[in-house]
Structures are given as structure tokens and as C-alpha cells.
Amino acid sequence: MNLSTNKAQELRDKISQTEEELQDLRRQLVELESPVPDPSAEQESTSALDRENPVDTIPEWKWPLKEDEYSRYARQLILPTVGIRGQLRLKSTAVLVIGAGGLGCPAAAYLAGAGVGTLGVVDGDTVEASNLHRQIAHSTSRVGMMKVDSLIEYCRGLNPNVPYAPHREHLTPQNAESIVSKYDVVLDCTDHPTSRYLISDICVLLQKPLVSASALRTDGQLIVLNNPPTAQGSKEGGPCYRCVFPKPPPADSVVSCGEGGILGPVVGVMGVLQALETIKLIAAGIKEEINSTPKEKVTPSLLLFSATSTTSFRSIRMRSRRPDCFACSSKSTLTLKELHSGSLDYVQFCGVTTPVNVLKPEERITATEYNAILAKQLDKTHLLLDVREKEHFDIGSISGAVNVPFSTLQSRGKSITNGERLELEYIPDTLPPDAAIYVVCRVGNDSQLVTQKLKEMGLDKNGGRFIGDIKGGMQAWKREVDNTMPFT
Numbered sequence: 207m208n209l210s211t212n213k214a215q216e217l218r219d220k221i222s223q224t225e226e227e228l229q230d231l232r233r234q235l236v237e238l239e240s241p242v243p244d245p246s247a248e249q250e251s252t253s254a255l256d257r258e259n260p261v262d263t264i265p266e267w268k269w270p271l272k273e274d275e276y277s278r279y280a281r282q283l284i285l286p287t288v289g290i291r292g293q294l295r296l297k298s299t300a301v302l303v304i305g306a307g308g309l310g311c312p313a314a315a316y317l318a319g320a321g322v323g324t325l326g327v328v329d330g331d332t333v334e335a336s337n338l339h340r341q342i343a344h345s346t347s348r349v350g351m352m353k354v355d356s357l358i359e360y361c362r363g364l365n366p367n368v369p370y371a372p373h374r375e376h377l378t379p380q381n382a383e384s385i386v387s388k389y390d391v392v393l394d395c396t397d398h399p400t401s402r403y404l405i406s407d408i409c410v411l412l413q414k415p416l417v418s419a420s421a422l423r424t425d426g427q428l429i430v431l432n433n434p435p436t437a438q439g440s441k442e443g444g445p446c447y448r449c450v451f452p453k454p455p456p457a458d459s460v461v462s463c464g465e466g467g468i469l470g471p472v473v474g475v476m477g478v479l480q481a482l483e484t485i486k487l488i489a490a491g492i493k494e495e496i497n498s499t500p501k502e503k504v505t506p507s508l509l510l511f512s513a514t515s516t517t518s519f520r521s522i523r524m525r526s527r528r529p530d531c532f533a534c535s536s537k538s539t540l541t542l543k544e545l546h547s548g549s550l551d552y553v554q555f556c557g558v559t560t561p562v563n564v565l566k567p568e569e570r571i572t573a574t575e576y577n578a579i580l581a582k583q584l585d586k587t588h589l590l591l592d593v594r595e596k597e598h599f600d601i602g603s604i605s606g607a608v609n610v611p612f613s614t615l616q617s618r619g620k621s622i623t624n625g626e627r628l629e630l631e632y633i634p635d636t637l638p639p640d641a642a643i644y645v646v647c648r649v650g651n652d653s654q655l656v657t658q659k660l661k662e663m664g665l666d667k668n669g670g671r672f673i674g675d676i677k678g679g680m681q682a683w684k685r686e687v688d689n690t691m692p693f694t
């Protein structure tokens with residue numbers, strides 16, 4: 207055993223040493239092959255320009271793109287949508303990608319490949335292993351690295367000609383103006399309503415078109431906002447995020463125990479579409495339109511994608527700007543000064559998500575206490591209701607737990623109000639009327655609501671039966687009792 211361990215270590219050392227040598231050789235080769243500016247050659251060319259008849263000199267490069275760019279972009283240059291004009295527009299446009307995650311990775315990669323002028327990336331997070339199934343520009347070896355740096359490294363590998371600008375921080379009301387003002391087009395690749403409203407507001411104030419997308423579970427949506435990006439109060443401008451979604455979704459629906467599922471290709475599709483819309487906008491001349499009258503009226507539309515529906519894509523026509531929009535209408539009082547001062551509280555606006563706290567201390571037990579009940583075979587005939595979604599439950603659960611997802615309880619709320627159906631469906635006939643019911647969920651929020659509901663339904667037999675939840679849910683169980691519990 208020791209022998210093979212030593213041998214394996216020896217091999218690992220040898221591999222890393224060889225890899226270092228290989229890297230060094232590659233570096234030497236790159237240095238050798240890269241053209242070194244020759245001062246005498248430059249002198250010659252300057253003096254050649256001075257000559258009256260420069261016939262015997264190498265012809266001057268007279269085309270608008272660099273030589274290698276013609277071959278790099280050859281396949282898009284010959285498309286009517288792009289053409290040489292579109293390519294030059296791309297090359298002179300600075301694009302900002304906010305969020306280097308599931309949407310930002312494919313979006314930035316395609317924009318880098320297409321040859322935008324400058325590509326800025328904003329994100330304050332680092333790469334985690336759980337990101338990799340969908341955030342395809344990162345890699346296992348870059349876990350722990352700033353996402354911005356990881357994404358830029360990937361894009362630079364695709365296209366080293368593009369200047370990249372890292373912004374290693376989250377967008378805030380304080381830094382939004384100084385970051386966004388440097389760009390011509392903005393992509394919202396974030397995943398929370400708080401940032402969506404902030405990004406939309408700054409784009410309205412600075413008159414930047416905004417390509418916004420989102421994805422959750424198996425669905426996605428995409429919309430090009432503030433297009434054309436005319437001044438606040440102008441009826442010619444495209445709607446902003448607040449015109450389409452004047453009110454944020456309920457805070458509870460944003461962060462809940464059941465949250466978090468996402469299929470990699472779904473968010474990938476949406477990110478790719480964001481890049482596509484951005485390229486179309488730029489190639490069509492949005493940058494030139496910002497300072498002039500728009501060529502034609504754009505009809506805003508919301509594109510919906512569903513991976514599970516028979517019609518994968520649906521497009522919904524949207525209205526133009528709302529006459530009473532908080533941000534972009536003539537009634538708006540939103541200013542850069544106000545935004546910068548922090549008087550607009552985006553977190554507050556989107557609802558504060560505080561942990562649920564509806565149960566009394568005596569109605570809750572710790573994971574350790576529940577483990578003691580199990581270990582000592584106390585309370586043998588109790589019922590443990592696990593209210594996580596089935597997929598979470600299937601990955602790992604406490605032995606003997608019965609799975610009744612919170613969503614099932616919610617959707618059948620009406621039919622179970624009298625308690626009869628629930629008793630018949632989920633509570634085994636063999637459970638004595640005085641046997642305790644414990645409820646567990648992912649982090650201990652849903653379990654409280656279920657406990658409360660079961661009591662309201664009279665299942666506690668007027669105090670004859672204990673109903674309570676496990677504080678901190680399966681997260682606490684993993685921490686306190688069984689750290690092998692697979693947990694997502």
C-alpha cells in the first residue's frame with residue numbers, strides 16, 4: 207500500500223515537473239516566433255514615406271480591418287446581417303457583461319469571438335464546483351479564482367485581439383455610473399431581481415441599450431430593453447425593465463427552500479441568445495442611432511423559452527414605455543445623483559428575505575435531539591415528514607422519512623383544508639393518534655410553515671399529539687449528525 211502510494215506521488219511529481227518544462231518550452235517558442243519590432247525597419251518605412259516615389263516599398267495596408275481579422279471573421283463578414291460595416295461597428299463598440307455565470311459565460315464567449323471593441327465583465331464572485339455544470343467558461347482547475355478573471359482567460363484564448371476589462375466587484379448604486387458609462391451596450395446576465403432593477407435604472411439614466419435574460423429550472427426569458435435608448439420622458443425610447451415588470455416578484459418566491467434548480471443548456475441557450483441580440487443590435491448601428499433619430503420603430507418583444515413545452519419558443523409583443531414608469535417616463539424623478547446617494551434601496555424594494563420564524567421554541571427540536579430520538583428508539587412510532595422536493599429527497603434523506611413535497615402541500619391547499627385527505631394520503635393508518643409528527647425541510651423555513659398548517663388542520667388533536675420541526679433542516683442534520691449526507 208505504502209509502496210504504491212509512494213510510487214504514485216513520484217509519478218505525480220514527475221508529471222508536474224514535465225508540465226513545467228513543457229510550459230517553459232512553449233513560452234520560449236512563442237517568444238521566438240512573435241515578431242520583434244525592428245527599429246531600423248521602422249526608420250526605413252518612415253523615410254520611405256518621405257520619398258517622392260515609394261514604388262519599390264511594400265504596399266501600405268489600406269484596408270479598415272487588420273490582415274488577420276479578415277480571416278478570423280471571414281465567416282460572419284460575408285453575411286448580410288454583418289458585412290464589413292457591421293464588423294467595423296462591432297470593433298468600435300464597448301460591451302459590458304454583468305455577471306460571469308451561466309448566462310455571462312456563453313454570452314461573453316460569443317461576443318469575444320465576434321470581435322467586439324472592448325469586452326468588460328462585472329462579477330464579485332469566485333468559481334465554485336457547483337457552477338461548472340452550466341458556467342462553461344470556467345474550469346475545475348480554476349475553482350476559487352475570481353469569475354471575472356476566469357471568464358476573461360477563456361475569452362482571451364478564443365480571441366486575443368479583443369481588449370478585456372475586468373471589474374472584480376458586484377454592481378452597486380455607488381459604482382454603477384463609473385462602470386457602465388464606459389460602455390455602449392449592456393448585458394444583464396445576473397440572477398437576482400435586485401440587480402435587474404439597478405442595471406435597468408443605470409441604463410435608462412446613461413441611455414444604454416440593455417439585453418436582459420434570465421433562466422430558472424427549465425425555462426428562460428429574453429428581452430431587449432431601452433432600445434432605442436432615448437432620454438427619460440421620450441416616447442421614442444424602448445421600454446425599461448420597470449415598464450415590463452413594475453413590481454418585483456414576491457420575495458418569498460425568490461429565495462425559498464425549494465429554490466436553486468437549473469438545467470445547464472437552458473441557461474446556455476439564453477446566454478447565447480443574448481450574444482446574438484447584442485451582435486444584431488451593434489451590427490445594425492445602434493451606437494450611431496443613440497445620437498440621432500432611430501431609423502425605424504422597434505417593436506419590443508419578450509421571448510420565452512421552455513425546455514419542457516412542445517413549443518420551445520414563444521414571443522410576446524410588449525407595449526412601449528409606460529407613461530407612468532418610475533424610471534423612464536416624463537414623470538420620473540430618478541437621477542444619477544439620487545442613485546449614487548444610495549437613497550434608492552433596491553434590496554428593500556425587492557423585499558427583505560428574512561428567515562421564517564413562526565414557531566415557538568417548544569415546537570422545534572434540533573437535529574441532534576432528533577438523532578437521539580432515533581438512536582434510543584424513543585418515540586418509536588413517530589412520523590418524520592420530509593417536505594423537500596422529491597429530487598432533493600431522492601439524493602439523500604434520513605432513514606424512515608416520508609416525502610411530501612412542500613409544493614404538493616401548497617398546490618393541494620384547498621382540498622386538504624379539512625385535514626381528511628391529508629390524513630388519508632400521507633399519514634399511515636398505523637400511526638397512533640398520539641404519535642408525534644416531525645417535519646424537516648432543506649434549511650428550516652418550509653418545515654415551520656408546514657408544521658403550522660398541520661396544526662391549523664387540527665392534526666395535533668388539541669395538544670394530544672406533538673407536531674414540530676427540525677431547526678435548520680437537512681443542512682443542520684448534515685452539520686450536526688451525518689456529514690456524509692449528499693447535499694445540494
Ligand SMILES: [Zn+2]
Nearest residue numbers: 446449531534
Ligand atoms: Zn420604464
